[in-house]
Amino acid sequence: SQQGEEDPQALSIQEGENATMNCSYKTSINNLQWYRQNSGRGLVHLILIRSNEREKHSGRLRVTLDTSKKSSSLLITASRAADTASYFCATVPSGGYQKVTFGIGTKLQVIP
């Protein structure tokens, strides 16, 4: 079963615009992670945010976490053609066995 659900499933924007992707989950988490996957490649870790954190930044990436709404968002500012990829959120539940479970992803296309 996949805990995280990304929204939208597909997103097409012009280069220079901002891209926002959302992830909703069902159960309490220990942490939430965002990954990028370029076509035909493995996943690359972007940001890990813990349940007691609300916001994290890394370069042009900003991740927010709202545990009351059980949701997270990934913002990519000033997008580039090279940002074209699929983006996945992965959740690690709190308590019990902490398995890293991926959502179905958002496919982002940045048009030059």
Add this chain to the structure above:
Amino acid sequence: EAGVAQSPRYKIIEKRQSVAFWCNPISGHATLYWYQQILGQGPKLLIQFQNNGVVDDSQLPKDRFSAERLKGVDSTLKIQPAKLEDSAVYLCASSLVGFRSPLHFGNGTRLTVT
């Protein structure tokens, strides 16, 4: 640091044949994962090792899939016999301290079963 190495990169087999995939994680990473990613979907965890012990294999189809991690380093994933629905990309990942640290993925093995 060297990344996670996987081989082969591509494999085409007929149904009912067997196949094996190999993974060499990042040096020092205790946790190793095998994920199956079907086209258009997110990765699904098949098995997770902590050193050379199995932590979770609840979604591994044990009648046809097997995996081992010898000496807590390299790992192999085997399918015997393969079915058409096994066509997918098989991703290996490793992490330093289980779920508390990011996963580092290899480029995967794309399996096509005909």
